[in-house]
Structure formats: C-alpha cells, structure tokens
Amino acid sequence: MACDPREAALALHRFGFGPRAGSIMAIAPDPRGALLAELELPDAGQIASADLQSSAAANRAVFEYNAERAANEKRERHRREAAAQVAMQNAGGEASMEAKPDAPPPTPSQPEAVPLPRQLFRKEAKAHFDAAINAEIGLVERLVWFWSNHFCVNADATVMAGGYEREAIRPHVLGRFSDMLLAVEGHPAMLLYLNNEQSVGPESVAGINRDKGLNENLAREILELHTLGVRTVYTQADVTNFAKVLTGWTILPTVSNPDHGGEFVFLRRAHEPGAQTLIGNTYTDGGVGQGCSVLADLARHPATAKHVATKLVHHFIADDPPSELIDRLTQRYLDTEGDLKEVVTALITAPEAWAPEQAKIKRPGEWIVAALRATGETADIVRIIRAQALLGEPLWRPPAPKGFSDDNAAWLDGLGQRLEIANGFAHREALGHEPEAVMEAALGPLASAETRRAIARAESRPQALALLLMAPEFQRR
Amino acid sequence: MPSSSLVPTRRELLLGSSALFAWALVPGKVRAEGRDPRFLTIVLRGAADGLAVVAPVGDPDWLKLRGDKALTLDGQTPALPLDGFFALNPAMPNLHRLYQAGQATIVHAVATPYRERSHFDGQDVLESGQAKPGAVDTGWLNRALAALEPGERVGTPGRQAFAVGPIAPLVVRGRAPVLAWVPPRLPPVGDDTTMRLIDLYNHTDPALARALEERIGLAAVARASGMTSELDDDRPAVQIGGIEQVRKYFAEAAGAAAKFLARAEGPRVGALALDGWDTHVNEGAVKGRLANLLGALDGAIAEIETNMGDPWRETVVVFVTEFGRTARINGNDGTDHGTATVAILAGGALKGGRVLADWPGLKDTDLHERRDLRATTDLRAVLKGLLKDHLRLDDPVLGTEVFPDSLNVPPMPGLLA
Numbered sequence: 001m002a003c004d005p006r007e008a009a010l011a012l013h014r015f016g017f018g019p020r021a022g023s024i025m026a027i028a029p030d031p032r033g034a035l036l037a038e039l040e041l042p043d044a045g046q047i048a049s050a051d052l053q054s055s056a057a058a059n060r061a062v063f064e065y066n067a068e069r070a071a072n073e074k075r076e077r078h079r080r081e082a083a084a085q086v087a088m089q090n091a092g093g094e095a096s097m098e099a100k101p102d103a104p105p106p107t108p109s110q111p112e113a114v115p116l117p118r119q120l121f122r123k124e125a126k127a128h129f130d131a132a133i134n135a136e137i138g139l140v141e142r143l144v145w146f147w148s149n150h151f152c153v154n155a156d157a158t159v160m161a162g163g164y165e166r167e168a169i170r171p172h173v174l175g176r177f178s179d180m181l182l183a184v185e186g187h188p189a190m191l192l193y194l195n196n197e198q199s200v201g202p203e204s205v206a207g208i209n210r211d212k213g214l215n216e217n218l219a220r221e222i223l224e225l226h227t228l229g230v231r232t233v234y235t236q237a238d239v240t241n242f243a244k245v246l247t248g249w250t251i252l253p254t255v256s257n258p259d260h261g262g263e264f265v266f267l268r269r270a271h272e273p274g275a276q277t278l279i280g281n282t283y284t285d286g287g288v289g290q291g292c293s294v295l296a297d298l299a300r301h302p303a304t305a306k307h308v309a310t311k312l313v314h315h316f317i318a319d320d321p322p323s324e325l326i327d328r329l330t331q332r333y334l335d336t337e338g339d340l341k342e343v344v345t346a347l348i349t350a351p352e353a354w355a356p357e358q359a360k361i362k363r364p365g366e367w368i369v370a371a372l373r374a375t376g377e378t379a380d381i382v383r384i385i386r387a388q389a390l391l392g393e394p395l396w397r398p399p400a401p402k403g404f405s406d407d408n409a410a411w412l413d414g415l416g417q418r419l420e421i422a423n424g425f426a427h428r429e430a431l432g433h434e435p436e437a438v439m440e441a442a443l444g445p446l447a448s449a450e451t452r453r454a455i456a457r458a459e460s461r462p463q464a465l466a467l468l469l470m471a472p473e474f475q476r477r
Numbered sequence: 478m479p480s481s482s483l484v485p486t487r488r489e490l491l492l493g494s495s496a497l498f499a500w501a502l503v504p505g506k507v508r509a510e511g512r513d514p515r516f517l518t519i520v521l522r523g524a525a526d527g528l529a530v531v532a533p534v535g536d537p538d539w540l541k542l543r544g545d546k547a548l549t550l551d552g553q554t555p556a557l558p559l560d561g562f563f564a565l566n567p568a569m570p571n572l573h574r575l576y577q578a579g580q581a582t583i584v585h586a587v588a589t590p591y592r593e594r595s596h597f598d599g600q601d602v603l604e605s606g607q608a609k610p611g612a613v614d615t616g617w618l619n620r621a622l623a624a625l626e627p628g629e630r631v632g633t634p635g636r637q638a639f640a641v642g643p644i645a646p647l648v649v650r651g652r653a654p655v656l657a658w659v660p661p662r663l664p665p666v667g668d669d670t671t672m673r674l675i676d677l678y679n680h681t682d683p684a685l686a687r688a689l690e691e692r693i694g695l696a697a698v699a700r701a702s703g704m705t706s707e708l709d710d711d712r713p714a715v716q717i718g719g720i721e722q723v724r725k726y727f728a729e730a731a732g733a734a735a736k737f738l739a740r741a742e743g744p745r746v747g748a749l750a751l752d753g754w755d756t757h758v759n760e761g762a763v764k765g766r767l768a769n770l771l772g773a774l775d776g777a778i779a780e781i782e783t784n785m786g787d788p789w790r791e792t793v794v795v796f797v798t799e800f801g802r803t804a805r806i807n808g809n810d811g812t813d814h815g816t817a818t819v820a821i822l823a824g825g826a827l828k829g830g831r832v833l834a835d836w837p838g839l840k841d842t843d844l845h846e847r848r849d850l851r852a853t854t855d856l857r858a859v860l861k862g863l864l865k866d867h868l869r870l871d872d873p874v875l876g877t878e879v880f881p882d883s884l885n886v887p888p889m890p891g892l893l894a
Binding site: 415427448457458461463464466467470471472476 | 522523524596597600664665666667669670671673674676677678680682684685752753754755
C-alpha cells in the first residue's frame with residue numbers, strides 16, 4: 001500500500017468530518033481501508049451516555065414540566081385576582097393606598113432557568129455534535145447525519161427529535177434499510193411530526209364513534225420521500241390505502257399513562273379494518289403486521305433501492321452524480337436486501353467516488369465540525385447550535401419533511417454568513433494557533449498554492465485562520 | 478447601549494482572570510506622588526502606513542516618492558499641518574485638535590527591532606517586547622504590570638490588566654491577571670479580509686467567488702480588488718459595506734476600555750487590537766480605505782477622551798503597529814510591507830504638540846534597503862519612556878524584564894508633561 005496523503009485528506013473531508021491534527025498522516029497508508037475499518041468498529045454509530053433519557057421519558061418529563069408550569073401560572077393568577085378583589089372591597093378606604101392590586105411586590109428579575117425542553121434539546125445536541133467532533137474519521141457519523149436528514153423530524157413538533165435519532169436511526173445505519181424504515185415509521189417522533197397519531201380509519205370503531213378520519217401525511221411522505229421517491233410507481237389510491245394501513249399507529253397519551261406515555265402503541269380501535277391493496281399487492285388485515293408487511297415490501301422495491309442510492313451519491317459525491325455509480329449502488333442494495341453497510345462499502349470502493357475535484361460544498365454543520373476538528377477547539381453547544389442555525393441549517397428543524405437540501409446552490413447563499421462566523425471564530429480562537437500548522441493539519445496536500453499564499457500573507461493570525469476556514473478546499477469536500 | 482453592560486459581570490471577570498474582583502492598580506511610587514495614571518495600548522495589526530498617517534510634506538523628495546498619492550497641504554483634501562514639516566492625515570481632526578492642545582505627540586521613523594517583513598513575527602516582536610520573534614507567552618505590558626510595586630490594594634493577590642476583545646492581545650497576556658471584556662459586537666469582517674477571499678476565490682473557485690460577490694452585492698468592488706490598476710483616487714473608496722461596522726467597533730471597543738480605566742476602582746492598564754491596516758491594494762490614503770480606517774481610529778480617540786472624563790488628564794494612549802510600509806506606491810496603488818512607521822501618543826498627561834523624529838530622509842539612498850522608511854528611533858525607547866515617566870518603572874526592570882536585552886536602548890525622556 002502506497003502512502004497517499006492526498007487521498008487521505010480527501011477521504012477525511014469527503015467521507016468524514018475533516019482532519020484533526022495528525023489524522024491525514026494516520027490514515028495515509030490506506031485511506032480507503034481506514035474508512036472501511038470504521039464501519040467495523042464495535043458499537044459503530046451508537047452513543048453511550050447515561051445522561052440521555054429515552055425519547056418517551058423525555059416526553060413525559062416535559063409533559064409534567066408543562067403541567068406544573070401551567071398550574072403555577074394559574075395559581076399566581078388566582079392570587080392576584082383575589083388580591084384585586086380585596087382592594088376593590090377596600091376602595092375608598094385608607095387601605096387602598098397600600099394594597100395596590102396591579103403592583104405586585106417588585107421582585108428582582110431573576111435570570112430565568114433554561115426551560116426543560118431546551119435543556120433536553122441541548123443535551124441531545126451536544127451528544128450529536130460530540131460524536132462527530134470526536135470520531136476518528138467520522139464516516140459512520142456522517143451516515144447518521146445523512147439518514148437523520150433523510151428521515152427527518154422537526155424539533156418544533158416534538159421534544160423527541162434527539163432521542164429519535166439515537167433510537168430509530170443510529171442502530172441501523174450499518175444495518176438493513178428495512179429495519180431502519182420500520183424503526184422510523186413506528187417512532188412516536190415521526191408519528192407526531194407527520195400527524196399519524198391522529199389518523200383514524202373511517203370504518204374503524206373509533207372512526208365511526210368519533211366521526212374521525214384519515215390523515216394521509218405520513219403515508220404520502222413514506223412513499224414520496226422515504227422509500228420509492230416522488231413520481232415513481234405509486235398513485236393517489238396507493239397513498240390513501242397506505243394511510244388506511246397505518247391507522248392505529250399512534251402514541252400512548254401521557255396524561256393517562258404516567259409510566260408509558262409517549263411510547264408507540266397500536267390502537268386496534270382506530271385501525272381501518274380489512275385488506276388493502278398497494279402498488280399491485282394485497283395486504284390482509286393483520287393489525288400492526290399489515291403496516292410492517294407494506295414497509296418490508298417498500299424497502300425491497302427497486303425504486304427504493306434507486307432512490308436511496310441516488311441520494312447517497314448525491315450527498316457524498318456530486319450534485320450531478322455519475323449514473324454508473326448510482327447503478328452500482330442500486331444493484332448492491334438489491335443484491336444484499338438493503339444491507340446499508342454493503343451499500344456504503346460499494347460507495348467507498350468505487351473509483352467514481354474518488355474524483356480529485358471537491359464537488360460538494362460542506363453543509364453548515366459539517367463545516368462547523370470540521371473547523372472545530374481542524375483547530376482542536378471546543379465550543380459551547382449553544383454557540384454551535386446558533387452558528388448552524390444562522391447558516392440556515394437549524395439542528396433537527398428542517399423546513400419541510402424533505403429535510404435540508406443537498407444541493408450546493410442551497411448553501412452558496414450562506415457563504416457571507418460563513419465568513420462572519422469564520423471571522424468571529426478566528427478572533428475568539430486564533431490564540432495559540434499557527435495558521436500554517438492548522439492548514440497543514442486540515443488540508444495537507446489539498447491546499448492550493450493560492451490558498452497557501454493567502455494564508456502566509458494574511459495581515460494577522462485571525463485573518464489567516466478565517467481565510468483558511470473559508471478556503472475552497474475547506475469549504476468543499 | 479446601556480452603560481451597565483460595560484460593567485463586567487462576575488462571569489466576565491472569571492473569563493480572563495483568576496481575580497474575583499477588580500483591583501485598582503495604583504503603583505506605590507505613583508501614589509506617593511498623588512497621581513493615578515491610566516495607560517492604554519492600542520495595537521494596529523496589519524502594518525499601518527506611517528507616511529500616510531503623518532506625511533513629511535516639507536521633505537523635498539516627498540512628492541517624487543508618492544506622486545498623486547501623497548498627502549499635501551494644498552491638495553483637494555489638504556492634510557492638517559502639524560509643525561511645518563509634517564502634516565496629519567485629514568481624516569483625523571480629533572487627533573489634530575489634541576495635538577494643538579498639547580495632548581498628542583507623533584513619533585516618526587520609528588520601528589521595533591524586527592527587520593523582516595512577516596506580519597505574524599512582526600506582531601509577536603511588537604507585542605512580546607522581545608528583540609526577536611518566537612516568544613509568544615507573555616507581552617511587555619503584562620510584564621510591566623507584574624513588575625510594578627503595588628501601592629495600597631484591596632483583596633486580590635494579583636495586579637490586573639484590562640483587555641478588550643474576544644481574545645486578549647499578546648501585549649497584555651502573562652502572569653498578571655487580565656480582565657477581559659468582550660464587546661457585544663465582534664470585530665466585523667473587514668473589507669480587506671473579504672477582498673482577499675474574493676481574490677483567492679477568483680483564482681481558484683469561480684463558483685464561490687460569484688456566490689460571495691453576489692452575497693455582498695458588490696461584484697464591481699471585487700473586480701476593483703482584482704489586480705487592475707486603472708483606478709484613480711477619485712473612484713469611490715472600496716466599500717464592502719464594512720466601514721460603518723468598523724467605525725462602530727473601533728469606537729465601542731476603545732470607548733469601553735476608557736470607561737473601565739476611568740472608574741475609580743477600575744484597572745489602570747489596558748490593551749486592545751484593531752485590525753485592517755494591511756493596504757496592499759488601493760490604499761486610499763486621502764480618500765478611500767486607509768482614510769476610512771484612520772477616520773474610524775480618530776473616532777475611537779474621541780470616544781476614549783470623552784469616556785475617560787476627568788481622568789483623561791492622567792491618561793496616555795499609545796497606538797503602535799508591527800512595522801511600516803514601502804515608501805513608494807506599488808503597482809496596485811497600495812504599499813507593501815516595510816520598516817519604519819509612526820507611533821501615535823494621545824492623552825492629557827503628555828507634553829504633546831510635537832512630532833519627534835530623527836528624520837532619515839526619503840532619497841533613494843536614505844531608504845532602508847532602498848525601499849522603506851529607515852528606522853531612526855527604536856519603538857522600545859518610546860514605550861520605555863512612557864512606562865518610566867508615567868508608571869514609574871525603573872531602567873533596569875525596563876531593560877531586562879519588560880523589554881529583555883534592551884539596556885542599550887534608553888527610555889526616551891520628556892514625553893510626559
């Protein structure tokens with residue numbers, strides 16, 4: 001094996017989260033082998049943190065928190081109203097001067113504690129970023145981010161977004177697509193995000209009694225975004241029938257389930273009875289098993305294989321991905337029944353994946369992590385979250401169920417903001433960094449003569465570091 | 478901005494210092510004299526062009542050297558006369574007023590002992606106070622503070638310096654604890670940084686160049702920053718929307734330093750750094766980028782004077798830069814890295830109204846390596862003179878601890894009133 005620092009640097013940027021000091025040389029003897037080895041690490045993709053609650057437990061904690069807060073507010077309102085009444089009764093008397101109902105005792109405004117939902121979010125966000133920052137190369141974490149975006153939920157809709165990623169995505173990034181699909185579509189966060197928890201079969205017991213009906217949102221997005229892909233093999237009738245299949249997939253309400261609220265439950269009472277036909281297949285009514293069967297078939301459908309292969313290549317390689325590469329990954333997917341480790345291996349070992357041109361612009365979060373890795377700096381999670389949001393990629397808050405875009409064009413607009421952040425970061429963190437050493441660590445042989453010159457000629461270390469973080473070789477992967 | 482936000486919170490104190498509360502530094506010897514001096518150092522990073530800040534308008538070779546880029550007393554925007562030989566950049570009326578009031582001094586043809594032309598090394602020498610680059614652990618101002626005999630002090634085991642900015646400049650870092658205050662506004666992305674980046678993109682990544690140009694809506698400016706020399710001084714200054722931000726940042730950062738130093742129990746020594754002086758392209762000394770920067774600096778000087786209030790009488794502010802720039806204009810209407818430059822001193826404690834220079838001349842043979850203004854004054858002499866007469870540090874400490882190996886560079890006498 002020849003030593004290949006250039007390919008090593010490319011491997012780290014393209015398939016990982018960018019080099020840390022020394023990592024280019026560490027994998028230079030066999031960059032592709034190092035990537036593949038990361039797939040074999042025990043517990044690859046998992047986060048072990050005793051500090052993190054299950055998503056259902058978080059859901060319950062926030063429910064209790066909100067209930068208590070509402071009660072406190074109400075109690076306070078009652079107290080004030082009672083005081084007002086006393087004052088009214090005393091109106092005209094001398095006492096009115098003292099008991100002013102509209103002037104509660106002035107309490108010095110205490111800095112309010114971080115609300116529980118935000119605390120939980122920050123904890124999850126920290127675990128999410130720490131895993132990326134601390135990975136040797138970061139291929140598996142990149143896959144976690146990829147799949148988390150493919151199967152996105154929104155933290156505005158549920159407090160479970162972080163737990164969802166740990167519970168539904170991470171265990172399966174190197175497993176079978178069908179397992180991830182099942183974990184995702186049955187996860188309370190997804191059921192909430194795409195409104196399936198309210199979807200009721202019109203002919204089900206609950207549907208008849210409560211005069212309620214279908215919500216097609218989840219069924220449609222599964223077909224359009226999660227599996228087959230838009231404008232492929234399904235019709236509106238398939239969407240409707242699939243929605244019927246998924247009725248009853250809902251969540252245990254926390255108000256009446258203090259121990260299991262927020263967990264998945266199949267509610268037969270809301271499930272549309274009878275067989276359903278979907279893309280030419282008929283599924284007999286087996287309760288929750290009906291949905292499982294449909295998802296299993298969707299996972300092995302060639303359209304799904306192609307959709308997944310296209311998105312992977314689009315994400316890692318290029319906006320206009322080479323069709324041979326897509327075909328090869330599609331075939332690998334079909335041959336292995338959607339074994340995602342095999343598909344990624346096919347990607348890493350494909351010659352088309354190693355074009356020297358860095359065709360893709362790093363997504364904001366990837367760029368932030370790369371900057372932290374290159375400098376070895378740590379940053380407060382709040383600062384990271386804010387920077388990522390400022391760059392148009394708020395964590396677990398995609399603009400739509402389609403997730404954040406993987407097109408360069410979507411992120412080019414934010415280049416000016418990246419410069420602001422790079423500049424601020426450089427002025428905060430440039431202390432003690434030799435810009436040229438950071439450049440060697442972060443870019444190595446990828447650094448162009450022009451970039452080297454720009455950094456050497458910078459008027460100050462902060463400017464040099466800002467230019468490095470903004471250099472094309474660092475913006476791209 | 479409410480002034481209360483200038484009061485450091487406990488967190489801000491902890492940020493840069495192990496001291497839990499501010500200690501009013503009053504050196505013993507000084508206190509015995511009944512004085513309470515303030516000393517603020519402002520580092521201009523990027524190598525400011527001394528000849529464009531204070532021009533030798535009386536030198537017969539001046540016009541030959543700079544041609545239509547030369548500051549003159551009779552130009553469209555006339556320079557502000559100082560002493561008949563030197564004139565001040567017209568963008569600095571506040572400094573001019575202070576000069577006339579005897580509260581500002583210019584030292585010209587001055588440089589640190591560093592004779593190479595790397596910004597990083599030059600800044601390290603300037604701020605570390607060492608004769609050579611390489612030592613970057615502590616700065617001369619911090620060591621000066623550490624060497625002071627404290628007078629009466631309250632509570633804390635250390636002496637405290639004050640720094641503005643997300644990271645304390647090297648000049649003030651070291652053993653003596655540093656109180657850091659971070660302005661709510663981060664240093665803005667300077668026009669210079671943007672131009673350099675666009676230039677890099679233009680040579681390596683047209684897609685990024687286009688995106689950034691569109692983002693800042695100034696493709697024309699980017700073209701101008703490319704290596705064309707068709708521009709003239711009448712062209713509007715390079716503006717990437719930054720100068721207003723720069724003006725605000727300079728005023729806010731310097732003004733905050735003054736407020737801290739002015740407080741009865743505040744620190745007495747502080748430092749901050751202001752970037753953006755590396756004017757390789759379209760320098761714009763009369764009208765343009767450098768004029769804008771100097772205007773922002775002049776605004777910062779006014780802000781310091783105002784915010785200092787009565788203690789301005791006992792204040793010295795010194796503006797220093799790592800080196801000067803080439804005596805001649807380069808092919809891009811800018812100047813390249815050079816040697817000697819100016820140091821600006823302002824404050825009510827000065828015996829001002831003077832330009833101090835052992836003028837080396839501007840003839841080809843006068844120039845250092847036939848290209849730069851020759852250094853005839855060692856900047857360390859100026860700084861040592863200030864530290865000696867203002868803060869009462871003695872010669873041996875100044876020559877060994879504060880500026881190591883500089884016993885042969887005597888402190889410049891007579892700078893203080």
